[in-house]
Amino acid sequence: MLTIDRAILDAIVAHARRDHPDEACGVVAGPIGSDRPVRHIPMDNAARSMTFYEFDSMEQLRVWREMDDRDEEPVVIYHSHTATEAFPSRTDISFAGEPGAHYLLVSTREPDSEEIRSFRIVDGEVTEEPVEVRDGTIESMELMPHGA
Template sequence: MTLRITRAALEQIQRQAAREHPLEACGVIAAPCAQKLASRVIPMRNQAASPIWFSFDPREQLEVWNELDERDEECRVLYHSHTTSEAWPSREDIAHAQDPQVHYLILSTWAEARHRARSFRIVEGRVFEEQLSIQE
């Protein structure tokens, strides 16, 4: 499995994660329903305002999902940052992963991280790392 993402989108969420550090940053990346390339970043507010956890505001999430429907887009990626650990799904990330079709992108802002960005599919509690294909 591979996440196809534009370089501009990846750079945008990396800047967001750095700007919001030490709190976790979060959001979604959308793509037109007929395309596989994740390109439109929609930053969202971390309602938890936490350095170790994120949660979307339910009202904001509903607005975003309605906008996706209006634009004939899909949520292709759910992303968030880890501020004190590697870019690997936590137990909470795995427990809250609901959609096996969505890519879960994690960016680490931890100074000691070996990998700054990694993508996963999470299916019934099982984690599958996937390749990142960065497109111009």
């Protein structure tokens, strides 16, 4: 089960709405081994696509190094689907490289509502899991400008 604070989930949905019609993507970091998502890190979709997301390789390297420095790991990896349901595509499954992460999908195909679902993806096997939303606070990360 994914347990996530309402403020973080709201920030993820806002990011998905802001980037629509392109897919949005990012991670929520947490202390290593805690399974506790606490720090929202919105990222750029380098593909700038309505049907595909791809982390910018330099941004991803910077974010993953920062997580290492803070003794964190990616607890949630999220992206949006803009015209389909919140279910991993074959491409999503093939690129799922963090077996310990929750893969959160947000569908923004309906303008007035969101479909939010979470999955574990390990060795190509997809397992949906419940999402428990709790009230809480958010620690948002402002990334340094590229090249800084």
